[in-house]
Amino acid sequence: MLRFALNGRFTARKLTGQERFARELILELDKLPEAEEFVLVVPEYASSIPELKRIPVVKYGKVKSHLWEQISFYRYIKKNRLLSINLTTTCPFFSPDIVCIHDAAYYEISDLLTKTLYGKLSTAWHRLLAWGSARWAKKILTVSHYSKNRLSEILKISKERIEIIYDAWQHFNRVGYDDEIFSCLPACVKKKEYVLALSSLLPQKNFVWIKEVAKRNSDLQFVVCGKVVNLSSCSEQDLKCDNVHFTGYISDAQVKSLMSNCMAFIHPAIYEGFGIPPLEALSCGAKVIVSNATCLPELYEDSVYYIDPYNYDVNLKELLGKTVAPSEKILKKFDWGREAKKLVKIVKKIRCL
Known part of the structure; x- marks a missing residue:
């Protein structure tokens, strides 16, 4: 019997962190006996629908962007008397x-996110949705204890209403390698001799740090995978440096090849809800450098190298000469299948209310 409608707006968006979270959890839900209680509702124009065997997929509504959730998805769940499950922060305002x-960024670093008109509008909209969710949602999920504590304090809701569903990395096992990416890079970028970073160039990802550290480590090459987005007031030109090379948006297979052959993977974010790329890099056997900000020490413990995201005076070779713990413990800590089972337990409790 159908009871829950999965918000499938993510299937019409580019695959980044939150979309990955939704996609992988749903793929794992599809393997469970309880799959028959779920339906994935997607826009009629969805372009990236996961292949599911047990969870039915319904294409419904042509309304674009955020309005699809507020009109089409909302209409569907009310018409069919289903509860909505929304895995990528946004949701129907009147039926969350x-x-x-995933995080409290729109409150904690709003100064970084509101430097453009798009950023101002996005921040206001996400705050409104969070306000509504705090009042009407039957359960709020998030991806780290750090985010749980901050959301509880900011939205003034009890911690008992918030459950943690972690991100994971096993999707990377399905990805092959594409070494052709190296032919697209300058000849000075050699295997095992470059530092890699992967993300959109959102301001909280702190890619200015990479530019400044690259200047101070001029004997190293830095490869940055990602594109400037509307929330950012900077451009690739702003971040340009002789030993920093941008690839733009590339495939998972190309990313995996770069991660498997880098000297180190670096993630200097000043704010993060979880951060999947460092976990993917660990799964490839890469050395990983992350900032000591927000949730990152909680998640990665002593298996990575830490930097202060506001301090540019870092000798990376010296840092990487230090010893960190093996990554096996961290990789075992996060598993999509386990998190999907956790989600089922949560929705079962709600179903019984």
């Missing part, structure tokens, strides 16, 4: 039901 708010 179960919603994963």
Whole structure:
């Protein structure tokens, strides 16, 4: 019997962190006996629908962008008397039901996110949705204890209403390698001799740090995978440096090849809800450098190298000469299948209310 409608707006968006979270959890839900209680509802124009065997997929509504959730998805769940499960922060305002708010960035670093008109509008909209979720959602999910504590304090809701569903990395096992990416890079970028970073160039990802550290480590090459987005007031030109090379948006197979052959993977974010790329890099056997900000020490413990995201005076070779713990413990800590089972337990409790 159908009871829950999975918000499939992510299937019409580019695959980044939150979309990955939704996609992988749903793929794992599809393997469970309880799959028959879920339906994935997607826009009619969805272009990246996961292949599911047990969870039915319904294409419904042609309304674009955020309005699809507020009109089409909302209409569907009310018409069919289903509870909504929203895994990528946004949700129907009047029926959030179960919603994963990945972080509190729109409150804690709003000064960084409101430097453009798009950023101002996006911040206001996400704050409104979070306000509604805090009041009407039956359960709020998030992806780290750090985010749980901050959301509880900021939205003034009890911690008992918030459950943690972690991100994971096993999707990377399905990805092959594409070494052709090296032919697209300058000849000075040699295997095992470059530092790699992967993300959109959102301001909180702190890619200015990479530019400044690259200047101070001029004997190293830095490869940055990602594109400037509307929330950012900077451009690739702003971040340009002789030993920093941008690839733009590339395939997972190309990313995996770069991660497997880098000297180190670096993630200097000043704010993060979780951060999947460092976990993917660890799964490839790469040395990983992350900032000591927000949730990152909680998640990665002593298996990575830490930097201060506001301090540019870092000798990377010296840092990487230090000893860190093996990555096996961290990789075992995060598993999509385990998190999907956790989600089922949560929705079962709500179903019994």
